[in-house]
Amino acid sequence: MDRLWAPWRMNYIRQANEVEDEECFICKAIEHTSDRNNLVVAEFSHVIIxxxxxxxxxxxxxxxxxxxxxxxxxxxxxxxxxxxxxxSISTNILEQVLNAEGFNIGINMGRVAGAGVPDHLHIHIVPRWNGDTNYMPIISDTKIISQSIEEAYTILKKAFMEYKDGI
Ligand SMILES: [Zn+2]
Structure with missing residues (x-):
């Protein structure tokens, strides 16, 4: 597998080492799902996305x-x-709204396995596109990344809400 190059993750790795004892950010997001900063795009009975x-x-x-x-x-x-x-719902939506062509889906269980938040289990879904390993370094500027997160949040939140309306 080609590896994705994500240098902006250094900010996260540095922070993860510094703020180990702080409140679980997933529990915080569950408590305040409507706060944009928590980036919650969907909430179900037992699960959040x-x-x-x-x-x-x-x-x-x-x-x-x-x-x-x-x-x-x-x-x-x-x-x-x-x-x-x-x-299943998420990959379907990512295919539809972001034209994702494939996915890496996984769980890092335990810090030794690379879990940033080992106490609160979560499943990662990373959409993949043909040629994305070449594309990402070009947009690796941190400011552009945060803009693209804002944009992805708006698009995906809307798509998940429409999906839930359709149930
Ligand atoms: Zn938690």
Missing amino acids: LLNKYPYNNGHIMIAPKKHLSNIKDMDNEIKLELMNCI
């Missing part, structure tokens, strides 16, 4: 259970089912 502030690619989203859990084994089947359904 939010954008990653330090994305590996445009439209990088995270799906998390509302319960602060670190291990899949501690989850009820109902939550597991909703997580899987949310993967």
Whole structure:
């Protein structure tokens, strides 16, 4: 697999080391879903979907259970089912609104596995496009990245809301 080059993630890596004991940002997002800064694009019974502030690619989203859990084994089947359904809904929306051509989907369980927030399990969905490994370095300027997050937030929030209206 070609690796994505995401130098702006250095800000995140530095912060992650400094603010280890701070409040869980996923729980904070669950408490304040309407605060734009938390980048929550959808809320379901047991699960929320939010954008990653330090994305590996445009439209990088995270799906998390509302319960602060670190291990899949501690989850009820109902939550597991909703997580899987949310993967399906999210990839479908990312295909439709961002024309994603493929996805990297995964969980980093435990800090040793690379989890930035090891205590609150979440599933990453990173959309991929043909040639994106060449494209991303060109837009690696931090300011452009934050603009593209704002834009992705607006587009995806609208798409998820329309999806929920259609249920
Ligand atoms: Zn949490």
